[in-house]
Amino acid sequence: MTTDRVLRILIATDTYPPDVNGAGYFTHRLAEGLARRGHRVHVLCPSERGEPYVTVNEGVTEHRVRSGRIPVHDAMRFALPLGLSGHADRLVSRLDPDVVHVQGHFTVSRAAIGRARAARIPVVLTNHFMPDNLYGYVRLPEVFHRATGALAWRDMVRIAAMADHVTTPTPRAARLLLEKGFARQVEDISCGIDLERFHPRPEERTALRAEFGLPDRDTIAFVGRLDVEKRIDDTMRALARIVPERDAQLALAGTGQREQELRDLAAELGIADRVHFLGFVPDEALPRVYAAADCFTIASTAELQSIATLEAMSTGLPVLAADAMALPHLVEEGGNGFLFPPGDISRMAELLLEVLGSPERRRSMGEASRRLVARHDHHRSLERFEAVYESLLVSPPVRSKVQRTMAA
Structure with missing residues (x-):
């Protein structure tokens, strides 16, 4: 570990295995990687069954919240908003995490950010979002893509402004977020890869x-x-x-x-x-x-x-x-x-x-x-995330009046 202390980390995500996508895989590997490094890791995510439950996998405690099917995407589910804020509030109060790391700006992530802000817990946000990945499912006429994309980015930037530290997987992704109106520094931290598991043979x-x-x-x-x-x-x-x-x-x-x-x-x-x-x-x-x-x-x-x-x-x-x-x-x-x-x-x-x-x-x-x-060795990525968490604990960021208002 890059830190001597054992951290309590709550990761909030709107997609997690068995969902099949890059954001879900990254979040899963981040959670298990941090747990293997000795931290206490909890994940708040939608239930793949529909009903809520709690389970432990590879040292990670998964808090699965009630979910429904996404009509345009058979392979994924979304967390039902009703009761979600209360669930996140109780979880944050019980766990008292050192840091909350959200993986986007959708339902689960929003609820976690709101509860973390109210409890004065540092928030890290990693952006995996691009509207382009949604057009194939929503089936909007191409003429509407620009307008809907602009609205989606505006919403994403608004939520990202509530975080204390924002990351993306690549420099290009970081530039994209800045181009879309995000006004603070964005750090690129690779998703990482297990060089031992994936090797030539x-x-x-x-x-x-x-x-x-x-x-x-x-x-x-x-x-x-x-x-x-x-x-x-x-x-x-x-x-x-x-x-x-x-x-x-x-x-x-x-x-x-x-x-x-x-x-x-x-x-x-x-x-x-x-x-x-x-x-x-x-x-x-x-x-x-x-x-x-x-x-x-x-x-x-x-x-x-x-x-x-x-x-x-x-x-x-x-x-x-x-x-x-x-x-x-x-x-x-x-x-x-x-x-x-x-x-x-x-x-x-x-x-x-x-x-x-x-x-x-x-x-x-x-x-x-x-x-x-x-x-892109995943050990380097994990070490950098640990360092980010630690920096927020050592020197908590001073939040602007605008950020406090948005959190409320």
């Missing part, structure tokens, strides 16, 4: 492909939700262009609303036998998916960091990524991979051929990925 590649039912051929991997903002159809179209030249396939690990559309597209493109839907892969098996692949692709344009890309890099894979949002932070052009203009299928196909065409190039790029990802 090329000698096992053939056996791991067999484990997942994959033919032993050049394998492109994508891990994540099969939803519209991930733009997996771009990768499939690029694959269709290179198949006449390369014996390649795409392995998709994840589930989502677009799965049937993607299956139909694979058939339409004539590559149904080369696109493998692995479905939901349990967390313990996830490292083996990356190890079964030759490279990793991500065509999304709405990533504030991309934990999946970090995992692929840690496994020693070359990365092909869209030149958008925070993904350029993870790709050293020509070093550990390549960037392509979003939606440029031709360029994506060219780069896939370049990476897959040379085993030596693949190996050197994979080694570069492993070197570059070292700066």
Whole structure:
């Protein structure tokens, strides 16, 4: 630990496993990582069952609050507002945490911030939010995206102003928050990656492909939700262009609303036998998916960091990524991979051929990925969060009149 004291930490989040998304995974790994470092960690989050309950997992006490289904997102639930503030109030009073760390600005996070402010407990807020990730579910006409996005950002900035310390996963995400009107310093702290858990093992590649039912051929991997903002159809179209030249396939690990559309597209493109839907892969098996692949692709344009890309890099894979949002932070052009203009299928196909065409190039790029990802070691991220918590306890920030009014 970077601190000598055992901290009482309450993490409030509107998404937590079994939810499948980057924010949920980050929060889960943060909570368990802090608990392993000796801290007393509690998580306030929606119940995946609907009814509230309390349980302990890996040293983390989970306080699951009553929830309902999100109509536009089958895989997630939201905390029901009725009674939530009282629940958060009682929990904060009972636990008396040293710090409250919220993971956004939605229902659970708002309730926790309000109770923490009233109790004069320091608040850290980490932003994982981008309106772009919601458009595929809400199905608003594109003409309304700018207006609704502006309103969503304004709301997010208002809530973030109530926190004592605000973080984001990357410098680009920090700049984005400032561009949207946040008026104070934002610190970028990587989501982090377990370099020991995700590691190269090329000698096992053939056996791991067999484990997942994959033919032993050049394998492109994508891990994540099969939803519209991930733009997996771009990768499939690029694959269709290179198949006449390369014996390649795409392995998709994840589930989502677009799965049937993607299956139909694979058939339409004539590559149904080369696109493998692995479905939901349990967390313990996830490292083996990356190890079964030759490279990793991500065509999304709405990533504030991309934990999946970090995992692929840690496994020693070359990365092909869209030149958008925070993904350029993870790709050293020509070093550990390549960037392509979003939606440029031709360029994506060219780069896939370049990476897959040379085993030596693949190996050197994979080694570069492993070197570059070292700066994202999750131990460093945990240490930095500990230091942030400690600084707020040693020198509590002076809150402005505006902040006090908002908290009330």
